[in-house]
Amino acid sequence: MHKTYRIGESSVHVLKGVNLRVVPGEVVGIMGPSGSGKSTLLNIISTLDFADEGYVEVLENEISPSKFTDNELAIFRRKHIGIIFQSHNLMPEMTAFENVYFALLLKGYSSKRAKKRAEEVLEVLEITSDKMHKNIQLLSGGERQRVAVARALAMDAEIFICDEPTAELDKRNAINLISIMSNLAFTGKTFIVATHDERLMPFFTSVYKLEDGVLNLVKKEV
Ligand SMILES: Nc1ncnc2c1ncn2[C@@H]1O[C@H](COP(=O)(O)OP(=O)(O)O)[C@@H](O)[C@H]1O
Ligand SMILES: [Mg+2]
Numbered sequence: 001m002h003k004t005y006r007i008g009e010s011s012v013h014v015l016k017g018v019n020l021r022v023v024p025g026e027v028v029g030i031m032g033p034s035g036s037g038k039s040t041l042l043n044i045i046s047t048l049d050f051a052d053e054g055y056v057e058v059l060e061n062e063i064s065p066s067k068f069t070d071n072e073l074a075i076f077r078r079k080h081i082g083i084i085f086q087s088h089n090l091m092p093e094m095t096a097f098e099n100v101y102f103a104l105l106l107k108g109y110s111s112k113r114a115k116k117r118a119e120e121v122l123e124v125l126e127i128t129s130d131k132m133h134k135n136i137q138l139l140s141g142g143e144r145q146r147v148a149v150a151r152a153l154a155m156d157a158e159i160f161i162c163d164e165p166t167a168e169l170d171k172r173n174a175i176n177l178i179s180i181m182s183n184l185a186f187t188g189k190t191f192i193v194a195t196h197d198e199r200l201m202p203f204f205t206s207v208y209k210l211e212d213g214v215l216n217l218v219k220k221e222v
Contacts, residue, residue: 001054003040014040015051016213024158027181027191027203031218032210038194039163041210045192046083046161047073058159078107082152082160089148090136096122096147097132100154107155121154122147124180126173141168149177153184162193171199178203 003015014037022028032038043049045056047063056063059080068076077083090099097118104114122132125146136144145168152160160181166174178200181191185205193200201207207219 001041001044001051001056003037003044003049003051005040014213015044018054018210018213018215020045020208020215022190022192024188024190025185026205027178027185028193029200029204029207030192030194030210030215031196031207032194034196036210037213038210042161042163042192042194046081047077048083078155080158082155082157084149084152084160084162084165090144090151092136095133095135096127096139096143096150099136099147100151103151104154117154118150121150124153125150126176142170142173145169146173146177153180158189160189160191162191162195164195164197165193166195166197166200174199 001015001018002013004011004013018041020028030038030041040049044051045058047056047058047068050063050065058076061067061076063073091102094102100118100122101114104117105111109117119129119132123129127143127146127150131139131143136147139147145165149162149165152162162181166177169177174197181189181193182203185191193204201219204219205221206217208215209218
């Protein structure tokens, strides 16, 4: 894939022929310095943006503007792809519980099942019942990040795209999160994680470094 951003007269060629193949059950690490294009790449993989040249195939579907309308893509994402962003994109006027609960209702869960599932997943991420019903804005950055992760995991997607998911987490929570991902990967879930976080390295089944617009393989589990 190639991707260039154009702003007025200037342009930045961010991805210069990125090639990546990911199979179910992998936990892929994408490392690389700030500005190297990690978020750009993840946006394209998560179907939120398109490459200028080349394309992404997700679950045997070619993702391109000619094959999907925006609305169809939104439905496709909700069904198959869990997205965990740097910026959390949680609903600020809601509680932690409501953020997960309403996402599940939107996915078609009954109220009773959504409540049970939301509570279960938040507890796994150590958002305890006293925190669960607090407005998101009253939680710490790390707690909010865990709520965002809980929401994505609750949705039960096949593929999870995570942009710096442990940036605001202390060591214990970072290891807890990547361990949860690792365990889910054993059940066939797939994770693609952009990160600077060296603590996660041992948990990745493969690691790539994004440098000068291309991906170089750093480690692959055999
Ligand atoms: N929407 C955008 N418009 C213009 N330039 C962008 C946009 N998004 C990212 N860039 C530029 O593309 C490069 C890669 O950014 P990004 O993908 O965010 O890298 P990373 O996530 O590795 O820090 C940077 O030079 C950044 O300034
Ligand atoms: Mg980024």
